[in-house]
Amino acid sequence: MTTTRPNNHELDSLIDEITTDCHDEDEALTGFEAAFDEDACLPCTATVIGKPVEVISIGLRNGRRELIATCQHAAQPHDIALLDVNINADPSLSRLIAAYRRWLAAQDGST
Helix, strand or coil: CCCCCCCHHHHHHHHHHHHCCCCCHHHHHHHHHHHHHHHCCCCEEEEECCEEEEEEEEECCCCCCCCEEEEEECCEEEEEEHHHCEECCCHHHHHHHHHHHHHHHHHHHCC
C-alpha cells in the first residue's frame, strides 16, 4: 500500500483546525487528544523498539505534557510517548500523527 505524505500546507491547516480555539499549549494538547478520539481508528498495530504491540488508545496521561499511546504487548498495557511508537496507521491516523509531530516541533522551537 502506498501512502501519500501530506504537505506542510495540509498539515498546517489541520493544526489550525485542531487548535483554533486554544489559548495555550495545554488546551492545544487537549484539542489533539479530541482529534485522535474522533478520527483515529483504534486499536491498530505498531512496533516499539522492534516489538509488535497493539495501540489501544491515544491521549493525555499522568499530567505529562505530550500525547501517550497506551499499547498492549503480551496482554500487558504500557503507556509510551506517542512519537516513540511506530504505528502502522491508516491515512487519517497518519495525518494526525504528522500534524501532531509538526505542532510539537514548532512548540519546541518557540521555547
